[in-house]
Amino acid sequence: MSDTTAGASAAPNADERLAYRGVFQRALVRPEIGAAIGAVAVWVFFWAVSVKFGQASGAQSILDQAAAPLGIMAVAVALLMIGGEFDLSSGAATGALGILTILLVRDVAGEAAGAGFSLWVALPISLLAALGLGWWNGFLVNRTSLPSFIVTLGSFFVLKGAKLGFSKLIVDQIQVGKLDDLAIYAEENGVSDKGYGLLDKVFAGEWIRNEHVWDSRDWVYSIGTLAGLTLVVLAVYEFHFRRKDVMNPTGLIGVVVGIALGLAGVWQLHNTDGAGANTIGAALIGAGMLVGFIGWGVWRYAPHTQSDTTAGRPDGVTAPLIAGVICFVAAVLVGTWMDAQNGEDLTEAFDLGGGTSLAIAIVVALVAMIWSAGTGGASAGNVIGSAISAAAAAALGDARARVISTGIVAILATLGFLNLSTEQGARAIIFIALTGAAFVSLITAATRGRRHSDRAGSALLLFTSVALVVMAFFVQSESSAPKFRAEAFSFMLAFAAIMAIWAIANMRFEVRRFTDTSADTTARNMLLSAVLLIVVGMIARLGWVTTEEAEVGGSIVKYSVRILWFLGFTAVVSWVLARTRFGSWTFAVGGNKEAARQVGVPAARTKTQLFMVVSAAAWLVGVLLAFRLNTIQASTGDGEEFEYIIAAVVGGTALTGGYGSTIGASIGALIMAMAVQGIPSARWNSDWRFVFVGGILLLAVVANNYIRTKAESAR
């Protein structure tokens, strides 16, 4: 402790070529950050336009979809891609290994085909076959030194053909089943079910959640998530501010008072009803947050030495500030105006034919293109549509590309918008786009203000926070949907409170501008505890069914055990990647294979093992599918390998190898699952699903690239 503070005061002797990177800059260079932001954005979008999102059944179907086959495979494929290789046979392998498992146990339904092993034998055999497949892929890639793209493309066609060929040969059908015949046969004949009963619980078990009743479980959930979120904020504090040489214990009084106020507020919210009482509760919580967080800062961090009150006005703030205010006012106006319309459908309400909507789209696109051609990339970055094109231009490095991409985005967006099925959806989109634009502009202004002085930045941030509060009350008073009135309202208020506290803290405490390893470690541990608390809270909420609730019944949600397989697999693989020699070697063989070999890394063996991890994952997915569906089609999994690669790339994994994240890949899988679930639940035409998926991929790659170059150039 004492030596870090001593080092802190002696900080200026740092390497002059190495500028200190703050917590936000460091977060931005993490590979998974783009995916995390994208996941939140996609979720908020679908949450606003569809009913199902935000309900337990929606969460269930997204997680289920994300988990298997997509998520588990995406994580394994991301690992392989970090090691610098591709496996195009991974999709077909999932189906092949499921079929193999079923064939090995078949003979019970009166047919002689199949080996008729017990599942306890069949599963290890098919796992061995999977490992053999991975070993073979790795062996071929190492031995021939050909690109794995070609080698595994060969394996893909072999598997695809073998699946169909063997299915037809053995059962004379293009599908193989049924696994649950084992249970039926066992019951009819009074013989052993060959392990089916137990293994079905392991691979396809489900647990049921009924309609929600407030219970002790929810206290665990609320306290866990709230404590977790508080810890996240405190960890950001610890990363961001300079620690004091001597702590000031009077600050702790503030912390205690803050916690007390917050708890009183929660109690008030929970036990009373009515707008007045709720406002008192919210105000108590807000005051508690303010007192608590500032008290924590007084205890721990050095006060702000106000030396940077630079004269003059900060540069580049006026334009985004005005843009932000205009978007903000427009959002409010549009919100009220849209509420006055009663048409079910925008095209109906205005009696627009297909031709007219196309014409409108073209006009909008032309205007956008002219505007985009006329303005520079920097000033065009203020509104969401052009932010996309600015990112595209940055990636493609061409003004023409920006104009063309603006046109394409504008046509698609307008057409999509005019053909939305519900008025509420349309309204939500306009509203969210304008609020988002307002918010981005105001934050831009605050960031630029901070470059001038901490005080200017904080003042602008406070302004943004106040604007958000006004917006929250507008949403609450104008909207008819309960999720806007309650959930969006409270979320916006909470976010505004955190922003305001952040702004005040930045005025009061000194920002750390040098490396402090001990503070970083503390902050990292806080983040880890926060994740643990939140996970415990979520498990309590999702997994724990109280007896009272079981009696109530109501709408039933079934969670599948494959979600746990997905989370467990992601956790284990991520740990292996970050903390073991194998993980280090994976990065090394993907980043610079020759260098790795020179220092004694067994490069060929590492690559082979990576292929074996992928095929073992394909085995797991194949078995999960077999137990879930009982019957597997010969075409199962064919072509899905590209979806795994997309999820990995959306999650920030580089196509060139040596860089990436398995956690990012799992988030990428979540985004894809949200697209699959969100489009039908928003009542859009789901024929267009893949357009959306393709768009997400392009956007993710461009945005990842953009963020990375930005973050790299900033340090």
Added chain:
Amino acid sequence: MSDTPLLELENISKFYGNIIALQGVTTEVRAGQVTCVLGDNGAGKSTFIKILAGVHEHSEGTFKLEGQEVNFKNPREALNAGIAAVYQDLAMVPLMSVWRNFFLGSEPTKGVWPLEWIDKAEAKRIAKEEMAKMGIDIRDTEQPVGTLSGGERQSVAIARAVYFGAKVLILDEPTSALGVKQSGVVLRYVVEAARRGLGVIFITHNPNHAYPVGDRFVILNRGQSMGNFAKEDISQNELTSLMAGGAELEALQHEIAQAQNS
């Protein structure tokens, strides 16, 4: 200790079929001294390093390590005997952090198989300490090697070789890709490594870099050894002219002088 040189080479030659890649090289490397191998492009420097590092076997001559005659079959054997080579391309993975590169291939672990993980705190501490011994303060060992300057990367490679028990350190053109100031920094590491008791073989084509740090000089030209000198027997100018083949350089100087006069 000081009587037997770490490495003793006598009339080392290497033939590829009928091509003479290297002939008659004689020199010695002592602990705490820097032996410079000088030569222009194609002089046989790479062949020489490859023999020392165990990539190739020599065809003729004697190769003694601490008085014992040896003949390395592969780089691993040479490495285990304490001869470490730092190549021009550095054997580093630019996207990986300093500490991961430092320990790549030999990570310290905790736990037992199959639950074995890298002792990250220990690895970071050692990496930072070893770099500090070379006179470099790496503030954050988590930063990717790609963000280091060329000189710092060299120092990571040298510190790594020293830490993993090298007795003889072979540096292959460490200054060739660097600017003037960075070269100075690397030369300081070369001296520092020798001061810590290693025998250093410094391969370069720049006599200005070699002369200030070297204790002994071997000059190669077109695969032939042009001599093996202790520092007190040779001046920097003699070194330069020997390296370029003496007479040729004089002729060149003459030509340049003429061109300038006309």
